[in-house]
Amino acid sequence: MATTGSRLAAGDTAPAFTLPDAEGRPVSLADFSGSRVVVYFYPAAATPGCTTQACDFRDSLASLAAAGYRVVGVSPDAPAKLKKFQETEGLTFPLLSDEDHAVASAYGAWGEKKNYGKTYQGLIRSTVVVGEDGRVDLAQYNVRATGHVAKLRRDLGLDAA
Template sequence: MPRLEPGQPAPAWNLPTADGGRLSLSDLAGRKVVVYVYPAAMTPGCTTQACDFRDNEAVFAQHGYAVVGVSPDPVEKLATFVEKESLTFPLVSDEGKEMLTAYGAYGEKQNYGRTVVGVIRSTFVLDEEGKVEVAKYNVRAKGHVASLAKQLGISL
């Protein structure tokens, strides 16, 4: 399974958002972007991670980063997640898993000692030109935002 590496251009995408619109990577051109991939909205780990990004989004924004969450959930489920958790950044739906696959965030993974196929919790930091600065795979939901901020030189 191909994985993104720093310096590579991030694959383009254009996906539906929780608020009924669409968002594409080109819409974010000129901005640094944190794209985080999570398996399923409203599950414990994914909720922890989303709320961590929500609670620290302003700090990331002060350092020039936009935050976008991506999952294969349908838009309706994402809309419920946004409302229930008061999320303040866009969530996009990749039900067909094309973007997830292109980013290496969908495929074989270990789950409780078994090999399964599914979403690989991952985070990508893209520069203003859409090039990959950071590609992290198999991240843990808890503590990930603090770890990422530290790697980017951001104090939370």
């Protein structure tokens, strides 16, 4: 298993987690046991890039579900902000609050970022696909908000072409 803070790779055991959802209810990775789960990490609800990415997942949810995938979004936002984001954008998949960055760190999605010449610690836009066996099938880091879901679908072999 990967150590905390390092990036995950295919075959690693996905770190277990339990986080509050937009309603404050606990949601665990174990709740999805037997399913394939797309766990995607995004920096902040209701920002332009994160809204684009969330809406892309929303719009692809039925086809992902038909292929056996569930989707969970994780950000450092408080549950109240996640609830507003879900309601505003009509998001029907769980959004989880990782305010202390512990889960993002365990998944390698929290680390050094650079923006306008400044270096700081922050959330790295990332997606980890966890297989039915609890192991990582696919891990992608520093993904782009726009077009990411289409690329993910291709990488998972869900789109012919």
